[in-house]
Each structure stands twice: as C-alpha cells, then as structure tokens.
Amino acid sequence: MSVAPARALPSSPPVSRLAARGGLKAGERRVGWIFMVPALVAFTAVILWPFISALGLAFTRYDLRTPEPIFIGLANFRAILASPQILGSFVTTFVFVTLATVFTVAVALAWALILNQSFRGRALLRTATLIPWVLPATVAAFVWAWIFNSRFGVLNAALLSMGIIDLPQAWLSTSAGAMTAVVITKVWISVPVTTTFFLAGLQSMDREQIDAARVDGASDWHVLRDHIMPHLRPVLLVVLVLAVIGNLQQFDKIFALTGGGPVRATTVLSIEVYRLAFDSWDIGMAAAVGLLWVATIVPPAFLYLRHLLKDA
Amino acid sequence: MATLQLSGVCKSFGTTPVLHDIDLDIGEGEFVVFVGPSGCGKSTLLRLICGLDTIDSGTLTIDGEIVNDVPPAKRGIAMVFQSYALYPHMSVASNMGYALRLAGTPKAEIERRVEAAANVLRLGPLLKRKPRQLSGGQRQRVAIGRAIVREPNVFLFDEPLSNLDAALRVDMRAEIAALKQRLGTTMIYVTHDQIEAMTLADRIVVMNAGRIEQVGSPLELYRRPANRVVARFIGSPRMNLLPGALVGDPAAAEIGVRPEHVRLAGVGHGLAGTVRMVEHLGSDLFAHVEIAGVEERVVARLDGGREVHVGEAVSISVDADTSHRFDAQGKRMAPAHNDRRTA
Numbered sequence: 001m002s003v004a005p006a007r008a009l010p011s012s013p014p015v016s017r018l019a020a021r022g023g024l025k026a027g028e029r030r031v032g033w034i035f036m037v038p039a040l041v042a043f044t045a046v047i048l049w050p051f052i053s054a055l056g057l058a059f060t061r062y063d064l065r066t067p068e069p070i071f072i073g074l075a076n077f078r079a080i081l082a083s084p085q086i087l088g089s090f091v092t093t094f095v096f097v098t099l100a101t102v103f104t105v106a107v108a109l110a111w112a113l114i115l116n117q118s119f120r121g122r123a124l125l126r127t128a129t130l131i132p133w134v135l136p137a138t139v140a141a142f143v144w145a146w147i148f149n150s151r152f153g154v155l156n157a158a159l160l161s162m163g164i165i166d167l168p169q170a171w172l173s174t175s176a177g178a179m180t181a182v183v184i185t186k187v188w189i190s191v192p193v194t195t196t197f198f199l200a201g202l203q204s205m206d207r208e209q210i211d212a213a214r215v216d217g218a219s220d221w222h223v224l225r226d227h228i229m230p231h232l233r234p235v236l237l238v239v240l241v242l243a244v245i246g247n248l249q250q251f252d253k254i255f256a257l258t259g260g261g262p263v264r265a266t267t268v269l270s271i272e273v274y275r276l277a278f279d280s281w282d283i284g285m286a287a288a289v290g291l292l293w294v295a296t297i298v299p300p301a302f303l304y305l306r307h308l309l310k311d312a
Numbered sequence: 313m314a315t316l317q318l319s320g321v322c323k324s325f326g327t328t329p330v331l332h333d334i335d336l337d338i339g340e341g342e343f344v345v346f347v348g349p350s351g352c353g354k355s356t357l358l359r360l361i362c363g364l365d366t367i368d369s370g371t372l373t374i375d376g377e378i379v380n381d382v383p384p385a386k387r388g389i390a391m392v393f394q395s396y397a398l399y400p401h402m403s404v405a406s407n408m409g410y411a412l413r414l415a416g417t418p419k420a421e422i423e424r425r426v427e428a429a430a431n432v433l434r435l436g437p438l439l440k441r442k443p444r445q446l447s448g449g450q451r452q453r454v455a456i457g458r459a460i461v462r463e464p465n466v467f468l469f470d471e472p473l474s475n476l477d478a479a480l481r482v483d484m485r486a487e488i489a490a491l492k493q494r495l496g497t498t499m500i501y502v503t504h505d506q507i508e509a510m511t512l513a514d515r516i517v518v519m520n521a522g523r524i525e526q527v528g529s530p531l532e533l534y535r536r537p538a539n540r541v542v543a544r545f546i547g548s549p550r551m552n553l554l555p556g557a558l559v560g561d562p563a564a565a566e567i568g569v570r571p572e573h574v575r576l577a578g579v580g581h582g583l584a585g586t587v588r589m590v591e592h593l594g595s596d597l598f599a600h601v602e603i604a605g606v607e608e609r610v611v612a613r614l615d616g617g618r619e620v621h622v623g624e625a626v627s628i629s630v631d632a633d634t635s636h637r638f639d640a641q642g643k644r645m646a647p648a649h650n651d652r653r654t655a
C-alpha cells in the first residue's frame with residue numbers, strides 16, 4: 001500500500017512539458033501580453049494619447065487668434081500665477097472639496113449608525129436612502145435649484161411660513177448662498193453610497209466586542225470613539241480619498257446649479273477649465289489649468305491606490 | 313463578593329419565550345455552573361444578569377438591591393465571553409485596563425492592577441502585544457485578566473474554554489479553579505463540558521428549554537437526579553434507560569442505570585443481549601449491548617482488564633439500590649420496596 005504512490009509519482013507524466021523546464025511561466029506571460037493588447041490599444045488611443053497631447057497644449061499659445069498651437073514654454077503658468085481669478089478658483093475648489101467631503105463623511109457616518117440600529121421600518125429606510133444615488137446628477141441639481149429658487153422655491157416657502165424670514169431670499173445669488181447650495185447638493189448625492197460603505201463596515205463589527213465594552217462601562221460615545229471608529233478606520237480612509245477625488249472632479253452638479261456663479265463664487269477648477277476652453281477659447285490656458293488640476297488629484301489617488309495594493 | 317437572587321425572571325425575544333420563571337439564589341463566593349442543551353437559554357440568562365439584555369418580568373437582586381434597571385457597568389459584574397471579545401486594536405495592557413480607564417482610575421493604579429493580574433495569569437511578556445498576535449489560550453487568559461483587573465463582585469463566564477483544545481482546556485480549568493480559590497468571588501459559569509461542571513462547581517444548575525430542572529451539588533445531581541432530563545444530562549457516558557416492565561418493575565415507566573452499575577455476565581443471568589461495540593480506554597472498557605425491547609444500546613462500564621468481544625452473547629443485570637426510577641412524566645420516584653431485583 002505504501003509502495004504504490006511512491007512508484008506512481010516519478011512515472012506519472014508532468015502536467016505539461018513546459019512545466020518541467022520551468023518555461024511554462026514565461027509562456028504564460030507571453031500569452032498574457034497578447035490578451036492585454038486590445039485593452040492597451042484602446043487605452044492608448046482613447047485615454048493616454050488625448051491626455052498627453054492635452055498636457056502638451058499647456059505649453060502652447062492656442063486661442064482664437066492662433067490657427068496652430070505655438071510653443072511658449074511656461075508662459076501659461078506664469079499667467080496663472082499672475083491671475084487672481086484663476087488663483088481664486090484654486091481657493092474655491094479647496095473650500096468646496098473640504099466642505100463637501102467633511103459633510104458627506106459626517107452625515108453618511110451618522111446615517112449609517114442610525115440605520116445600523118434595529119427598529120421598525122429599517123429596511124424601507126435603507127432602500128429609500130439610495131434614491132438620491134439613482135437620480136441623474138443634473139436632475140438632482142435641478143431639484144435643488146428648484147428648492148433654492150427665490151420666487152417659487154420650497155426653502156423660501158418653508159422658512160416664510162415658519163416665520164424665520166420675512167422676505168423671500170435669493171439664495172443662489174449670494175456667494176455664500178451659492179456655495180452652500182452646491183455643497184448641500186453634492187453632499188445629498190454622495191451620502192447614499194458613502195452610507196453603504198459605512199454600513200458594510202458596521203455589519204462586520206463583532207457584537208460581543210461592544211457588549212464587552214458596555215460591561216466595562218463604556219457609554220455610547222466611548223463605544224463610538226474606542227470601538228466603532230477604530231473598526232471603521234480602513235473604510236473611512238477609502239471613503240475620504242474617494243470623496244476628495246470625486247469632489248475635485250466635480251463639474252456637472254455645479255454647472256447645472258450655478259454655472260460657477262454668481263460671478264465666480266462657485267467657479268471650481270473644473271468650471272474654470274470649461275470656461276477657459278469653451279467661453280474664452282483659450283485652449284492653451286485651459287490645458288495649463290487642467291494640468292494643475294490633475295496634479296491636485298494625484299496625491300489622493302496615489303494614497304488610494306497604495307492602500308488598495310497593500311491589501312491585495 | 314456578592315449574593316445574587318433571581319426570582320420569577322422571564323424573557324422573550326419578540327413572541328418567542330426563552331426563559332420561564334427562573335428562581336435561583338446564589339450565595340456569597342459560590343461557584344455556580346449552568347449546564348443544559350444548546351439553545352436552552354444559558355447565555356440569555358447570563359446577559360440578563362450582567363445587564364446586556366433587559367428582564368421582561370421578575371427581579372434580579374445583587375447584594376439585596378434590585379438591579380433590574382441598573383446599567384451593566386454599575387452592577388459590579390465582569391463577564392468573560394465565549395469569543396473572548398477582546399478589543400482588537402488595543403494592546404493587551406489597554407484591553408485589561410480599559411474598564412479602569414473609563415472609570416477614571418489614576419494611571420499608576422491602573423498599571424499596578426494590570427501588572428498584578430498579568431502576573432497571576434503569566435501575561436507579563438505579552439502586555440504590549442495586540443490580540444491578533446496571541447494564541448487561543450493566551451487570548452483566553454487576557455479575557456480573564458480583563459475581568460480580574462476590575463475586581464468585580466461577580467464573575468460571569470460563558471463557555472470560556474470551548475474554543476481551546478483538550479490539553480489547554482485541562483490547564484485552563486486548573487487555572488480557573490485556582491482563581492476561584494484565590495479570589496473567592498461569586499462566579500457563574502456556563503459550560504457544555506461535564507468535567508468542568510463536576511470539578512469546578514459548588515452547585516450545578518441544570519437548565520432545559522428555558523426552565524431550571526434541578527439545582528444541587530455535583531454529587532447530588534449525579535446520585536439523585538430529580539428527573540430523567542437531569543439524569544441523562546449529568547454523567548458521561550449518559551445514564552441508560554430501560555422500560556420498567558422489562559426489568560420487573562412495572563410501577564415505574566423507566567429505570568435509569570449508570571453505566572458503572574450495569575453488570576455484565578454470561579448468558580442466562582439476566583436480560584439477554586448482544587455486544588455491538590466495545591470502546592477500550594485502557595483503564596475502562598465500555599461495552600454497548602443491544603437488548604430486545606430497549607431502544608438505545610445499553611452501555612456498561614467494565615474494568616479495563618475484562619475481555620469482551622463484539623458479537624458476544626451476554627446478559628445484563630441491574631441492582632435496585634443503584635438504579636433510578638422515573639414515572640411516565642419523567643419525574644423521579646421513590647425506591648420500590650422489593651429490596652433486590654434482578655431482571
């Protein structure tokens with residue numbers, strides 16, 4: 001009985017002739033590259049090449065008066081540094097990204113904690129939570145534009161009837177009001193998915209750990225601080241980075257809601273690039289601002305990818 | 313140290329009743345073990361005692377004070393969970409000192425108490441580690457250490473050793489016995505393990521389907537089980553049950569005989585049967601005997617030196633003074649008067 005397998009091993013044929021020479025791996029790699037080719041070609045043609053040529057435009061003058069891009073070195077970037085408006089849009093972007101990210105994460109976390117309790121109607125509420133997510137972004141923006149509308153908006157109607165304001169307010173025509181409106185809209189749209197992330201994290205939490213903490217004397221606040229937050233840390237990191245990236249890229253909701261106004265109050269970088277390119281037709285400047293805009297996204301994206309790869 | 317009284321305690325989850333009318337008095341420094349089949353409500357009872365779940369009706373009294381509405385941390389109770397429930401992101405030392413930190417105990421005092429507990433449980437070199445860097449047995453000791461550090465009045469253990477291998481379980485059992493000696497704290501301990509229950513308990517509480525079947529010292533339960541549930545639950549291998557009529561006692565519905573009291577003899581000395589299985593443990597030998605008219609095989613515990621073979625025709629007999637009589641409801645009956653009876 002012990003003899004048979006010992007004899008069978010050497011005489012049984014190897015899985016593949018290549019395997020014996022250690023050549024199977026190299027062969028597999030070659031085949032792998034062949035499979036990759038269509039994706040690489042598509043990626044290069046559709047993403048990489050336009051991206052690189054757009055980057056190239058950042059170093060040229062290319063506007064309505066120049067039929068061909070003219071290389072001008074770093075002149076566009078010097079112009080950006082000298083332009084208070086464009087520098088202002090960096091500040092606006094920073095304000096918008098910070099507010100939208102902080103409120104999205106805070107509201108989604110609170111909402112997830114509520115939905116993680118057991119109460120009647122929880123399943124319904126969980127489903128309803130996803131509604132803002134399935135609405136197209138521009139539809140959501142118009143819903144909020146209507147809410148904030150100065151003449152027939154719901155917000156004015158509600159505040160007037162509660163006696164909080166005496167006259168209808170033109171929310172979207174003040175700088176602070178417009179910024180608040182775009183932040184609220186963005187938060188409203190982002191909360192569902194973010195909540196889902198947090199809920200998934202909460203559901204993998206060990207119930208007995210919280211029970212043990214309760215017996216040890218932990219209050220709700222202690223449970224949150226000492227047990228739930230440390231448990232959610234990896235989720236929080238991913239959510240934060242994704243939110244920052246998403247908010248840096250934000251365009252459609254802001255454009256639909258305020259168009260970047262009033263004046264430049266909500267002109268974030270994405271709107272700035274759009275205006276430079278398609279209002280002023282200054283493609284060179286647009287590309288230069290776009291290059292800097294991409295540069296702002298690289299650090300969080302890098303963090304995110306490193307986090308993903310570390311776990312893999 | 314504390315006394316603890318449960319009276320008329322009921323608990324339902326939704327419409328499902330889980331505990332019915334539990335009455336129990338636990339004395340100061342007593343070690344009480346809850347045993348019972350899975351799902352009978354042992355963990356639920358522990359959670360009610362430490363305040364993690366609320367009591368539907370009835371009262372829980374600790375040291376003469378009704379604590380139904382007192383939050384867990386204020387009951388002076390520490391609990392060791394079956395899953396250990398260590399805090400994964402805290403070091404061993406922080407795990408153990410957590411309750412004291414929450415209570416605002418000065419740092420030096422926390423360190424002193426953590427160190428003292430660590431010494432008792434030989435955790436000293438592990439204090440800086442995280443729970444995931446520990447073995448199962450070490451985690452178990454940390455969980456116990458976390459309970460000791462608080463110097464509670466009552467310890468609750470929910471199957472604390474069930475995740476450990478057999479050898480480690482023996483060690484930890486000894487450690488818990490030593491702890492009981494040293495601290496003298498009131499302890500309530502849930503287990504599935506016969507040996508843990510018999511060796512650790514001052515009193516055993518046998519539960520079944522949300523009720524207490526019997527409370528008594530380990531030997532009391534072993535020698536005078538109040539009903540067939542207790543009779544079958546205490547003792548391993550479990551008590552044999554034979555129809556009363558079959559062994560010449562038609563007044564009793566069933567006669568229970570422990571394996572060590574079953575006598576095995578050659579054919580013609582009692583109930584005829586056939587040996588179907590033999591388990592040789594070295595010192596002991598368990599013979600499983602099939603008997604016509606008895607549902608389960610009767611297990612006889614014999615001396616390890618005996619020769620018994622599968623397929624052998626044998627006969628078994630039982631003594632009236634070592635057997636237990638149960639009525640049709642499974643309740644214990646007084647011994648019959650005919651003094652010696654062999655079937």
Ligand SMILES: Nc1ncnc2c1ncn2[C@@H]1O[C@H](COP(=O)(O)OP(=O)(O)OP(=O)(O)O)[C@@H](O)[C@H]1O
Nearest residue numbers: 325326328330348349350351352353354355356357
């Ligand atoms: N939160 C809950 N909701 C509904 N039913 C529950 C809940 N907790 C326990 N039960 C039910 O209550 C009964 C008793 O459960 P419990 O956990 O107390 O059993 P146990 O005696 O500890 O069992 P085991 O030995 O398997 O640990 C079981 O039938 C269980 O399904």
Ligand SMILES: [Mg+2]
Nearest residue numbers: 354355356470
């Ligand atoms: Mg249990």
